[in-house]
Amino acid sequence: MKSRLDRYEEFIEKEYRAGLTKPDEYSLDDVTPDLRKRLSEGRFKRIVFTGMGCSAIVSDIVRGYFTEIGLPLEVHVVNDYDFRFLAAPSVLEDEATLYIISSYSGHSQEPVLAYQRLRAVRDQVLLLTSGGKLAELGRADGASIAYWRLREPDREYPLFHVSQYFAILMDMFHEFGVLSDDHHARLGELAGLLEADFEENGREAARRIADASEDANIIMIASPKWHESLLKLAKMHFNEMAMVPTARNYFHEFCHSEVATLSDPVRKHSTVWFSDADDDEYTLAKGENLQRLLTDDRPENRNIRFSRVHLSEGDFLRKYFTALNVVQHAALRLGRHHETRSRDLISESAGNPWYHSTTIESELTA
Template identity: 60%
Template sequence: MRSRLERYQEFLEQEYHAGFTKFDEYDISGISSDLLKRLKNGHFTRVVFSGMGCSAIVSDVIKVFFDAIRSELEVYVFNDYDFEYLVPRAVIEDERTLIILSSYSGYSNEPVHAFHALRPLHDRVLLLTSGGRLGELGEEHGVSIARWTLSKPDREYPLFHVGQYFSILMDMFLQLGLLDKDYGPEVRALAEHLRSDFTPELRALAADAAARSENANVIMLGSPKWHESLLKLAKMHFNEIAMVPATRNFFHEFCHSEVATLTDPERRHSVLVFADPEEDDYTRAKRRNLVALLTAPIPQNAKVTVTEIELDQPTFLRQYFTALEFVQYLTLDLGRARETKSRNLISEAAGNPWYHGSTIAAEKEGS
């Protein structure tokens, strides 16, 4: 199998932009007529997503997008199956709440546990999967299924395809009546917009930030708008592809606590600040103050670097996916600097052999 960094580079250069145009690689024929009727009649006012890893992150992107467009549809996301501690009971028990259990492989254990825990609510549960055990359970119990049918999936690293997942869900939600406006043209236009939005200057900034992040603790800061979606996904890229530690925090919270760790650090720290043009005057002034404090030419700052990424593109989607492209190229450069060989820790720690390199290799040999 080719190395993850080789596949990652090929994905960035050939597939990232194109993925936004592959919006039709899904199948909703497995949704029951009763659930489909309620969906299209506007019965549901809330959607609760449950999933792990990349199967959950696209749900976070959907949530922040719906917030950005001021959609009346409420979206909640929880990354576990012990949902009583993560989502208000009233939300789960509300008959107008649609519950989507998401697992691309269908073999993640947590969505399967959630499936059983939510058995009394199966008439308003939708499974989002490519098959696996979750798909089998759906068929066995007559629970509605929407299937991913990606034509060129990277089996080991589905986080490559978040842009395509988002494009698919925008089309799927329109077809199901969960959106009252077609955002498909705007999403598909990202394939061209990103070619100009991700400028040579941003590419150079990513390379510079990667060089300054070698052997450093990567700290990402942003407003709530970006923390739960962009920074969460960025952390996954740093962890899974570059295989480096990274943390994320709300900008204001960081300034009230964690910033103390940068007083006079013994190891290197690389601070990535994602700056939103919609920030209020107080936040902008506070950000300028923090950057000045951490970049002042004093001995205590010798092992601290700061990179500001301006999210100044004209729309939320162009901001989000341009920033993601910046993160991905930074990740590629940082991963090349380390060349850490995967131990398949995610598959083994999660108890999901479907993603394991040996499983994939064995299936290829047998095909």
């Protein structure tokens, strides 16, 4: 099996944009007619996504996008199975709530526990998986299951395929009657724009962020629009691919609290501000003031670097996938700088050997 970073580089160059044009690699054969009917009739007024890691990350993008276009369907994202403390009873106890339990492998224990807690209302549940224990339980109960059917998945790092996951979900929601547009034309056009956008401004931005972040802790800040949808996934790329300590926070909250840690840091810190041309004037002015404070020529700033990624072109989707492309290239460059070898800590700490490199290698050998 090729190294993590070699596969990552190949994915960025060949598959990232192409994933937006592959919306058909899934199956709805095991979704019950009853659930299809209720979806098409608009009887669900909200969706609660639950899952761990990259299996749930695309739901944050969906939430941000649906909010941006004003779709009259609430989207909640819960990254755990103890729903009581993460969503209101009015959400959890409503027959108009659809639960989508997402686990790419189907072997992660948390989504399985989530399903077990929701078995009593499994007619309001859609399992989203490629198989595993989650699918096995769902089939035994007659629950609705939508299957990922990616033809060339990277088994160890599903985060590679977020662009394709999004394209699939747009097509899936269209099939369910939730969306009037299947997004094929829109995402196909976007795939063509991303390369030009990156060459025009993105490549230099990625280089600046990576160079500023060498041997540093990364702190990413943005408005609520991007905090969940973009920064959560960006953090995963820096954590999992570059293996660099990375945190994220809401821009205004950072200015009221965490900025104090940059008073005179001993260790190098790299602050990355994702600004949006649609941010209000107060936010933009406050960000420029923060940039001035952290880049002034003074001794206390000797271990601080500040980078700005300004999202200015196009709509939500173009801004999102352009910014993510910058993050990926920065993470790759940082990963090459550090050359840290994976200890399979995600697989081992999560208790899911399905993702473990030795499991994958033994299956490839067999």
